[in-house]
Structure formats: C-alpha cells, structure tokens
Amino acid sequence: MNAIDFSPLLRTAIGFDRFARLLDGARMQADAQAYPPYNIEVTGDDSYVLTMAVAGFAPEDIEVVVREDTLTISGKASQPQPETERRFLHRGIAGRAxxxxFVLADHLVVQGARLENGLLHIALKREVPEALKPRRIAIQTAAPAARPVIEQAA
Structure with a gap:
C-alpha cells in the first residue's frame, strides 16, 4: 500500500482533500530528491530564508520561479571543460542539473534571492492582506425599551 487513507481524519472537514494530496506528494518527493541540500530558517514571526547549496553554479545558471503556490528552483550547469584538459583523483562536487x-503557504511572498559563497538565499515573507486579517467586531446593545405608560381612568 503506497497511499495513506486520510478519510477517517477528514470526515468532518470540508475542502481538505488538497491537504491529503500534499502529504502524499511530499512523501514521494522526499524519497526522490536529495540534491541540492537546503535549509529553511525562521528569521521572524512571518519571515523565512531558504538557503540552498549550489556550489559551482553561477547566477545565470540558476532560475527561481514562483507560479501560484509553488516555488521552483532549477539549475543547469555551464558547459563543462573537456575532460581531456582536467583529470580528477576524486570528484565529489556535483555539477549536475x-x-x-517547494509548496508555499497562503500569502507567502518571495522577496528576493542572492547568491553568496556558493549558497543561494531566498527571502520569504507572509503578507496577509488587511481584508483577511482577523478583526474585532464591536457588540452593540439595544437601548432599553421605554415602558409603556398605562393610563388609569379616574
């Protein structure tokens, strides 16, 4: 059995089928990908930095694209020198494409990227629109109703 059945957990939830698909996809993706290594660092209440080790790649070899809720980072190494010019005793630095x-949470925005010392740093920040932020609703009370005046005949 390759898939996990989340239906018992989701019986009283509506619209969380995407969550189950994300978990299944993440499990399969974790098994398939290990290169290049990366860190995700929390730098504030709503800010993060994704750092990826991309030794040997120049800025023009790396492409960072955000489409809908997915951040895609791809790299294609420059043309290597012919093997006749270089001889390695050990080749441990991967230069492969x-x-x-990365699936981004709601309202997470990529603020920028920089390449420094073989590390690609991507700054992310959660920017929730004012219309979606929680707001306090004032409770009004009704004015006390005037008691009806009963006139008595004298």
Whole structure:
C-alpha cells in the first residue's frame, strides 16, 4: 500500500482533500530528491530564508520561479571543460542539473534571492492582506425599551 487513507481524519472537514494530496506528494518527493541540500530558517514571526547549496553554479545558471503556490528552483550547469584538459583523483562536487519545488503557504511572498559563497538565499515573507486579517467586531446593545405608560381612568 503506497497511499495513506486520510478519510477517517477528514470526515468532518470540508475542502481538505488538497491537504491529503500534499502529504502524499511530499512523501514521494522526499524519497526522490536529495540534491541540492537546503535549509529553511525562521528569521521572524512571518519571515523565512531558504538557503540552498549550489556550489559551482553561477547566477545565470540558476532560475527561481514562483507560479501560484509553488516555488521552483532549477539549475543547469555551464558547459563543462573537456575532460581531456582536467583529470580528477576524486570528484565529489556535483555539477549536475537540478530542480527543487517547494509548496508555499497562503500569502507567502518571495522577496528576493542572492547568491553568496556558493549558497543561494531566498527571502520569504507572509503578507496577509488587511481584508483577511482577523478583526474585532464591536457588540452593540439595544437601548432599553421605554415602558409603556398605562393610563388609569379616574
């Protein structure tokens, strides 16, 4: 059995079928991808930095694309020098092409990317629109109703 059945957990929830698909996809993706290594760092209440080790790649070799709720980082190494010019005793630095995908949470925005010392740093920040932020609703009370005046005949 390759898939996990979430239906018992989701019986009283509506619209969370996407969550189950994300978990299944994440499990399969974790098994398939290990290169290049990366860190995700929390730098504030609503800010994060994704750091990816991309040694040997130049900025023009890396492409960072955000489409809907997915951040895709891909790299294609420059043309290597002919093997006749270089001889390695050990070759441990991978220069192969890669593609990593990250599903972004709602309202997470990529603020920028920089390449420094073989590390690609991507800054992310959660920017919730004012219309979607929780707001306090004032409770009004009704004015006390005037008691009806009963006139008595004298």
């Amino acid at each position: 890669f593609e990593r995908r």
